[in-house]
Amino acid sequence: xxxxxxxxxxxxxxxxxxxxxxxxxxxxxxxxxxxxxxxxxxxxxxxxxxxxxxxxxxxxxxxxxxxxxxxxxxxxxxxxxxxxxxxxxxxxxxxxxxxxxxxxxxxxxxxxxxxxxxxxxxxxxxxxxxxxxxxxxxxxxxxxxxx
Amino acid sequence: xxxxxxxxxxxxxxxxxxxxxxxxxxxxxxxxxxxxxxxxxxxxxxxxxxxxxxxxxxxxxxxxxxxxxxxxxxxxxxxxxxxxxxxxxxxxxxxxxxxxxxxxxxxxxxxxxxxxxxxxxxxxxxxxxxxxxxxxxxxxxxxxxxxxxxxxxxxxxxxxxxxxxxxxxxxxxxxxxxxxxxxxxx
Numbered sequence: 163x164x165x166x167x168x169x170x171x172x173x174x175x176x177x178x179x180x181x182x183x184x185x186x187x188x189x190x191x192x193x194x195x196x197x198x199x200x201x202x203x204x205x206x207x208x209x210x211x212x213x214x215x216x217x218x219x220x221x222x223x224x225x226x227x228x229x230x231x232x233x234x235x236x237x238x239x240x241x242x243x244x245x246x247x248x249x250x251x252x253x254x255x256x257x258x259x260x261x262x263x264x265x266x267x268x269x270x271x272x273x274x275x276x277x278x279x280x281x282x283x284x285x286x287x288x289x290x291x292x293x294x295x296x297x298x299x300x301x302x303x304x305x306x307x308x309x
Numbered sequence: 310x311x312x313x314x315x316x317x318x319x320x321x322x323x324x325x326x327x328x329x330x331x332x333x334x335x336x337x338x339x340x341x342x343x344x345x346x347x348x349x350x351x352x353x354x355x356x357x358x359x360x361x362x363x364x365x366x367x368x369x370x371x372x373x374x375x376x377x378x379x380x381x382x383x384x385x386x387x388x389x390x391x392x393x394x395x396x397x398x399x400x401x402x403x404x405x406x407x408x409x410x411x412x413x414x415x416x417x418x419x420x421x422x423x424x425x426x427x428x429x430x431x432x433x434x435x436x437x438x439x440x441x442x443x444x445x446x447x448x449x450x451x452x453x454x455x456x457x458x459x460x461x462x463x464x465x466x467x468x469x470x471x472x473x474x475x476x477x478x479x480x481x482x483x484x485x486x487x488x489x490x491x492x493x494x495x
Contacts, residue, residue: 189474218317243394245402247464249471250450252439255360255429272433272452272464277336 169203171216178224180270185228187248187275195231199223248275359455363436366453366460367427370417378413382406383459393468396449396482409463423448423481439475446479447472 178199182192199220206213213219251270315333319326362381369377388409392398403409424443430450431437437452450472454462469478 188471218320222320243392244398244400245389245391247389247391247466247471248433249474250432250437250452250466252437252450252475253431254439255431255436270433271435273454273462275433 169200169207169216171200171203171220174217174220177217178220181221181224182228183248183251184270184275184278185225186231187246187279189249189251191231195224195227198227246276246279247272248279355456358458359436359453362455362458362460363438363453364429367429367438370413371427373417373421375410375414379406379410381460382409383457383461386460386463388412388463388465390465391468391471392482392484393470395469395484396467397484398465398467398482420448425481442479442481444479446477447475448479448482450475 175196178196179192182195183189186192186195202223203213203216203220206219248270250272315326315329318329324332366378366381368374369381384406385404386406386409388399388403390398390400390403392400399412403412420440425448426441427438428441429436430439432450432452435452436455437450439450440448442448449465449467451466452464453460454464466472467482469480469483472478
């Protein structure tokens, strides 16, 4: 992976992936988000910024990028057909394989990720209620229609 | 959960520390209420039990042993399928041993005619399998929730968009594009 080793923060990659994957439920998008965060760290240092705590810096960056992703993906999820399940993180049972994300997958079961996805929906619902409340107040404040 | 304390989590998420504690406590309660709490066995034993049952489950599936398969399903087993409107899958969760069994019989018959094969795997830390077509391309991933000596939940991901990171994706389950649009309107 380019851009990760020279930052001296590659050890945080599994942690960052687990945050991004927990937020997106997508392996590819989570890897992209982590990569963007590392890129941001490199750029900030090149610009002369001193980053005392790269772990906190990267975790914050990943969280913010994840929130942006959810904002954009929400539209796609709205029309999702049928049940939503996360992209599976797979480790072959027999012999060695691509065990990149093996250790973190244990804490991110499919049921847990579906639960997080449901929480996002409930958050959105409360937002809808708030929005519709404002609309009602505005409507009440408007002059009565001639009848 | 990721080795961060509440003050750190609060700083990252921009919420108050009290709020973070509350969110985490609620999430934990909901997970416990969601069925994982019903099995009191310690995690390593539960893991071994899940692995052994999953192995028998997929062996029975591959061998067409329907009686053995039926015996391993919990009475209130639930089947979740994610096709994303792009591959054939149930669009609503299917509950109950008989209904899930009927679905499995159909799926296995289809898999046999396609020359599909199963390979056991850990899926998000849970026992499961990856299904391949005759050319070795990925058809889908199945994960099982095992508790109390039976399969409680089956989750099947066949949406081709969610399998690309596992290798070449098969198109045997892919739906025609026009089907896609019709289902989105639903």
